[in-house]
Amino acid sequence: MQTHQTINPQSTFRALADPTRREILLLLRSKDLSIAEVAGNFDMTRAAVKKHLRVLQEGNLISVTPQGRERINHLEPAALKAVSDWVSFFDELWDARLTALSSAIDKEWNSK
Template identity: 55%
Template sequence: MPHSPRSETHPPDVFKALADPTRRSILKILSGNEMTIAQVAGNFDMTRAAVKKHLNILNDGGLITTRAAGREVFNALSPHGLQPVRDWLGYFDQFWDDALSDLKSAIETDLPQSNPKTTSGETQND
């Protein structure tokens, strides 16, 4: 059996960032376009300071990028930031592949052999 995924291979900040439902909602909002803190905060019943804390955690996790334009800072989704999560989940694909292969074998073993049909749809008599 392959070695289990090592936590140090994948930054724990990504998983910390995704653990909170508010931060997952922020990621969805930012998937459409970049936004300022005030624009993001307008989607939630919380202070701009609270939204800023969530954005900092998302940034630390590599899930968003920031861009300064004058006095404003724009936040945007960083899709490649999800790669560590994809990699970690990819380890478990082997279990799905094995389970689906076993299911396919079981179904094929249990299926009755069908009788060949004639062109009219009736079964042939041997």
């Protein structure tokens, strides 16, 4: 069984508020990356990316493992459960609207 770190989702919501950080999380879906590797995907200094990684770590969205002189950043999707849980406080409300209103249109738009 997993330990349960985050009772309060503030640090996670805060981490998700920045588009660069959300992009980093998407990158880490496919594989773990060192700081330099993550930074290679952005038009900013490695130091700036490292700060973002720190915020993501504080939000429990990634874990960081030293490996030689590198720091391997690993996605921790479990933290997103806090977000998912919070959003679900509103499920009943929007169900009442959307299901009644237009699930068909919804599907169209979801295909993005």
